[in-house]
Amino acid sequence: MTAPLARPPRKNPVLRTRQPMLPPGNRSRVALGLTAAAARGKFELQVCRDCGTTQYPPREACHACLSQRLDWRAQGGGGELVSETMLRHSNELFYRERVPWRLGMIKLDCGPILVAHLHGDCAPAPTRVRVVANLDRAGQAALVAIPEKDTPNMADDRQLREMTCDPKFRKVLITDAKTALGQALVEAIVAAGADLVWAGYAEPWKKPPGFDRLSSLKQVSLLPLDLTNSRGVKDIAGEIGGRVDIVINTADHHRNFGIAARDGVEVARAEMDINYFGLLRLAQEFAPAMRARGADGQSSAVAWVNLLSVFALSNFPAHGTYSASKAAALSLAQCLRAELAPAGVRVINVFPGPIDDEWNQALPPPKIAPVRLAADIVEALRGGAEDVFPGDIAQDWLERWRDNPKALERELAALPR
Amino acid sequence: MSRQRAAYDDVVVTVPVTVPYARYSIHGAHWFLARALAELLKRSGLGKDKLDGLCVSSFTLAPDTAVGLTQHLGLTLRWLDHIPMGGACGIVALRRAARAVQSGDAEAVACLAGDTNHTDSFRLNVATFSQFARDAVYPYGSGGPNASFAFLTDYYMRTYGATREDFGKLCVAQRANGMNFPHALMKKPLTLEEYLNARLIADPLRLFDCVMPCAGAEAFLVLRREHAEKLGLPYARILSTMERHNAFPDDPIQYRGGWALDRDELYAQAGIGPRDVDVMSSYDDYPVICMMQLEDLGFCEKGQGPDFVRRNSFTVDGTFPVNTSGGQLSLGQAGAAGGFLGLVEIIRQLIGQPLGGAVADARVGLASGFGMINYDRGLCSGAAILAGQRGPS
Numbered sequence: 070m071t072a073p074l075a076r077p078p079r080k081n082p083v084l085r086t087r088q089p090m091l092p093p094g095n096r097s098r099v100a101l102g103l104t105a106a107a108a109r110g111k112f113e114l115q116v117c118r119d120c121g122t123t124q125y126p127p128r129e130a131c132h133a134c135l136s137q138r139l140d141w142r143a144q145g146g147g148g149e150l151v152s153e154t155m156l157r158h159s160n161e162l163f164y165r166e167r168v169p170w171r172l173g174m175i176k177l178d179c180g181p182i183l184v185a186h187l188h189g190d191c192a193p194a195p196t197r198v199r200v201v202a203n204l205d206r207a208g209q210a211a212l213v214a215i216p217e218k219d220t221p222n223m224a225d226d227r228q229l230r231e232m233t234c235d236p237k238f239r240k241v242l243i244t245d246a247k248t249a250l251g252q253a254l255v256e257a258i259v260a261a262g263a264d265l266v267w268a269g270y271a272e273p274w275k276k277p278p279g280f281d282r283l284s285s286l287k288q289v290s291l292l293p294l295d296l297t298n299s300r301g302v303k304d305i306a307g308e309i310g311g312r313v314d315i316v317i318n319t320a321d322h323h324r325n326f327g328i329a330a331r332d333g334v335e336v337a338r339a340e341m342d343i344n345y346f347g348l349l350r351l352a353q354e355f356a357p358a359m360r361a362r363g364a365d366g367q368s369s370a371v372a373w374v375n376l377l378s379v380f381a382l383s384n385f386p387a388h389g390t391y392s393a394s395k396a397a398a399l400s401l402a403q404c405l406r407a408e409l410a411p412a413g414v415r416v417i418n419v420f421p422g423p424i425d426d427e428w429n430q431a432l433p434p435p436k437i438a439p440v441r442l443a444a445d446i447v448e449a450l451r452g453g454a455e456d457v458f459p460g461d462i463a464q465d466w467l468e469r470w471r472d473n474p475k476a477l478e479r480e481l482a483a484l485p486r
Numbered sequence: 487m488s489r490q491r492a493a494y495d496d497v498v499v500t501v502p503v504t505v506p507y508a509r510y511s512i513h514g515a516h517w518f519l520a521r522a523l524a525e526l527l528k529r530s531g532l533g534k535d536k537l538d539g540l541c542v543s544s545f546t547l548a549p550d551t552a553v554g555l556t557q558h559l560g561l562t563l564r565w566l567d568h569i570p571m572g573g574a575c576g577i578v579a580l581r582r583a584a585r586a587v588q589s590g591d592a593e594a595v596a597c598l599a600g601d602t603n604h605t606d607s608f609r610l611n612v613a614t615f616s617q618f619a620r621d622a623v624y625p626y627g628s629g630g631p632n633a634s635f636a637f638l639t640d641y642y643m644r645t646y647g648a649t650r651e652d653f654g655k656l657c658v659a660q661r662a663n664g665m666n667f668p669h670a671l672m673k674k675p676l677t678l679e680e681y682l683n684a685r686l687i688a689d690p691l692r693l694f695d696c697v698m699p700c701a702g703a704e705a706f707l708v709l710r711r712e713h714a715e716k717l718g719l720p721y722a723r724i725l726s727t728m729e730r731h732n733a734f735p736d737d738p739i740q741y742r743g744g745w746a747l748d749r750d751e752l753y754a755q756a757g758i759g760p761r762d763v764d765v766m767s768s769y770d771d772y773p774v775i776c777m778m779q780l781e782d783l784g785f786c787e788k789g790q791g792p793d794f795v796r797r798n799s800f801t802v803d804g805t806f807p808v809n810t811s812g813g814q815l816s817l818g819q820a821g822a823a824g825g826f827l828g829l830v831e832i833i834r835q836l837i838g839q840p841l842g843g844a845v846a847d848a849r850v851g852l853a854s855g856f857g858m859i860n861y862d863r864g865l866c867s868g869a870a871i872l873a874g875q876r877g878p879s
Contacts, residue, residue: 093613093625100621126622126861151739152644154636155689156627160609164627172626174637174862176738182862184623184633194640211625 071189074225076238076264077367089363089412090163094207099127102141107202107210110454113141114181125181146200148177150214153187153194163206166364170228173214175200185212186228190220203232203453206363206413208406213453224451234372234415234450237262239314244269244294244351247277249426250376251319253443258317259288261447264368267309269294269320296320296347306354311362316355317374317446320347323428327389327486337390344394345401348375352405363412372415372450375402379420379463382470383477387431387486406455417455419446422462435461491755496711497584498721499872501530502833504811504841506669507702507818511602515546516558518600518820522703523559526596530707531717539565539592539708541583543575543599543822545611565592573769573857574729575599575825576704577868581727583708593709600703601821608699611821618861628688631859632696635772636688638863641739642774643690648792650690653773654681656808657694657815659800660770664812666802666842671700671818694815697771702820704830720837722872725850726755729868737863743775743856744867745782753784756871758850758878760784763871765835765845766806767828769856770813775864779854783869802843810835811842829853829870836874850878 096104106113116123117131118138130137156170164170173187175198183200191198191214198214205211211232215223224235241258245251246268255268268283269292283289292309295301296318322343324336352373362370380388381395399418406416423429425436437460445459458467469477505521519542527534540563542552550558552568565586569575576599583595612630614620628634642648661676676694684693707719714721728751730744745752753759760783768779777791785806786794798806811817811831814824832851834840855868 092627093620095613096621096625097617100617126618152637152641154633154640154691155686156633156636157686157688158632159627160612160630161624161627168627170627172628172633172637174641174739182738184626184628184637184862186626194644205625207625209625 070220071222071226073222074230074237074367080366086362087166087364087366090166091207091411091413092163092205092211093161094209096209097127099129102127103202103210104204104208106141107204107453108455110452110457112144112146112200112202114144114179115139116142123177123179123181125183144177144179146177147217148175148183148198148200150174150187150191150194150196150198151176151182167231173198175214183212185214186232188213188215188223188229189226190216190223201453204415204455205232208410208415208455232453234315234417235261236315236447236450238264239368239371240265240312241315241317242267242269242309242313242355244296244316244318245320246270246283247280248319248321249439250424250442252279252283253440254317254319254446255283255286255289257443257447259286261451263288265290267292267313271295296350297342299350302350302354306358310355310358313355313359314368314370315372315374315450316351316359317376318348318351319376321376323388323391325388325391325428325431327386337394340391340394341397344391345397348398348401352401356405356409359414360409360412363414370412370414372417373405373409374417374419374446374450377402377418377420379422379458379466381420382466383474383481385481385484387484415455417449417457419449420456420458420463420467422460422466437462493755494584494724495588497588497708498711498714498723499580499706499708499833500714500719500721500837501526501705501707502830502837502839503529503705504669504827504830505600505703507671507700507820509603509671509698509700509818510605511701512604513602513701515544515600515602516550516555518602518701518703519544519547519555519598520559522598522600522705523596526705526707530719532594532707534561537561537594537596538563539583539586539595541567541569541579541595541597543569543571543579543825544601545572545821546601546607565595571825571857571866572822573771573825573864574855574866574868575822575857576827576829577727577853577855577870578729578866579826580708580724580829580870581729581868584724587708587710594713595708596705597708597826598703598705599822599826601701601823603699603701603821616858616860619859622861631771632688632691634859634862635774636691638740639690639695639772639774642741642777645741646789646792648777650682651678652792652795653695653777654678655795656773656776656800657681659804660809660813660815662801663810663843664816667811667816668841670812670816671698672812672816691772695772697814697819697824700818700820702818702823704820704823704826706826706830706833720839720875722833722836722851722874723877725757725871725873726752727868727870728752729866732865733867740863741778742782742788743778743864745779745854745869746788749782749784749869752869752871758871762850762878763852764807764848765810765832765851766808767813767832767851767853768808769825769828769854770809770815771819771824775856776808779856783852783854802845807845810840810845825855825857828855832872836872838874849874849876
């Protein structure tokens with residue numbers, strides 16, 4: 070059974086920081102279907118629409134009937150571990166630095182044979198396992214065989230931790246800890262075992278209820294941080310930038326206007342200043358240090374989380390300028406993802422449905438509770454996905470958008486403003 | 487009912503060439519192929535302008551194919567083939583060339599296989615070996631076929647009771663054979679203790695289970711018997727051959743190769759049985775596949791490989807001589823040349839020109855090929871039964 074992770078010793082500042090290496094990231098375009106699903110936390114395989122055969126590795130045609138009508142469909146992942154090995158040698162630097170590395174060959178109940186990373190708690194072959202698809206450090210889907218039933222300390226498995234962004238023993242910056250979500254997130258990240266949480270707050274003269282409570286947590290360090298202030302962000306990055314393992318950008322400016330209901334651009338500009346330029350300022354100052362620390366020991370720099378909105382996918386006219394600022398932030402986050410990729414630092418975009426807060430007061434339920442959203446963000450860090458859609462509305466809109474984005478645009482336009 | 491395949495009549499194979507191997511080389515694949523062809527032409531007495539057919543196998547010839555090689559080496563040909571089938575390329579080259587000569591499409595076909603090995607070429611070759619390997623194996627860290635064969639070995643040992651000592655016996659015997667072979671890169675004898683205690687590579691495989699990538703080339707010449715006789719070349723006759731690709735796709739893991747599908751026809755066409763084989767070359771990048779070839783080519787039943795190994799000895803003077811040059815496990819794996827090496831050694835034994843130890847009274851030889859771990863298993867298998875000029879006893 071996996072031994073619980075031990076707190077890493079303090080970093081020796083004399084030693085050189087190891088450069089981040091990545092697992093091989095080349096894939097054929099058709100194989101990126103696996104990555105597309107894993108990015109949403111799903112394990113999907115190609116299923117032939119004509120003969121029903123499930124296949125892997127991904128192909129351009131069904132190997133049974135040659136049909137090219139192949140759908141990516143979610144899989145249960147149950148199967149038998151047929152054979153295994155412990156790799157002691159690899160020519161690829163990423164693995165060379167990490168062997169021994171356990172691999173398994175699995176026959177899925179639905180037919181295909183997989184090569185997969187093998188969790189340390191799986192019994193020796195032959196045995197039952199379940200297969201999940203995580204993004205690896207290269208940002209590509211990697212199949213992982215885990216025990217059929219959860220085991221204690223499962224997340225601490227050395228190989229699995231190379232594919233997740235678990236906050237345990239890591240240092241986390243939460244850019245806005247004042248909101249209900251921010252406060253819930255600080256508490257959830259502390260509960261998840263983080264070593265240190267910097268709880269950012271702007272406008273110190275406005276103290277929301279509950280905020281003082283955070284400072285009583287010994288892992289929490291309150292940090293004045295205003296993302297509209299370029300100089301301030303630079304100074305803070307100079308102080309703590311080299312130690313931040315996970316950034317969670319919760320700073321969010323939200324007003325309820327479309328175009329016609331409000332004169333001028335001031336409100337829209339304020340939204341952009343936090344939601345878009347705030348992210349840009351933060352990324353310019355914090356990303357370079359994180360890029361250098363992608364392999365900095367057990368608690369390396371590992372993730373950058375953006376609080377976006379499901380409104381980023383398709384404009385919600387009742388919150389029109391806000392939607393636009395979140396769409397801008399989404400686009401910028403894709404750029405950030407590309408720039409952090411060489412370091413293996415994962416950019417996780419969170420697309421919640423309406424949060425149950427004052428700015429969504431006029432929207433009908435279901436709305437996602439800040440505590441629930443905070444728990445979902447922690448879960449995303451512990452998992453293998455990079456795009457998460459918490460809440461029923463987000464899931465509903467995502468399904469509509471994936472099915473037909475134009476239909477969703479019409480549906481959102483028809484909602485009352 | 488399938489039609490009886492035509493015999494190879496008086497098509498013969500001759501001039502077995504092995505050029506000295508090198509662990510690493512600064513030369514390109516063309517250099518090794520040129521050297522093999524030069525030696526083949528020199529020893530055959532065939533003028534370069536009399537060669538009208540060429541069959542090439544190489545992993546490191548890119549961006550060239552066999553086409554580029556014609557201009558590179560100044561050859562004007564009327565028959566050309568390129569066979570990217572790794573460990574099965576020797577058998578397949580022989581089959582293609584033999585039919586070309588038999589039909590008259592070519593008079594004399596030189597079959598070449600060779601590769602260079604730069605310091606990083608093995609990693610690069612493995613990384614882009616196939617679409618499935620790139621998408622679904624290489625990202626998991628198994629730099630090369632080590633992990634794939636570790637899976638097969640783990641399964642085979644568990645299922646059929648083979649032990650590390652059984653595989654060790656094969657490897658130790660091959661090394662003993664290789665000690666007499668001038669071109670073997672492995673120069674030190676191997677003991678069973680050294681084999682068993684070697685460094686782990688991918689459990690249960692240890693260092694001496696794995697071939698060493700290197701540079702080198704092999705060649706042979708296919709022509710009609712009267713042509714060989716006119717040139718004064720001793721030759722071997724082709725009794726029968728087989729190739730099979732992607733056999734048994736529903737097996738959850740590879741425990742048998744395509745030989746198991748085609749061996750009855752293989753022996754029937756040769757008019758002999760497994761007992762008549764005097765010397766064998768099995769494809770030996772890892773010993774588990776040697777064991778499978780003993781079973782699938784009918785020398786024992788499926789699952790009886792370990793017992794067969796315990797009852798026999800595999801040195802040149804043993805009860806069942808296998809890989810009498812030392813095989814790839816002693817010479818090194820010179821890329822595609824590894825698919826020729828066993829066949830070339832069988833030709834040498836049958837024409838009485840071994841470079842190392844000679845198998846006494848070798849009349850019939852069987853060479854087997856296996857290649858291309860496209861994803862989870864080797865896809866290509868092939869075999870050829872050859873006879874010396876005296877024919878089966």
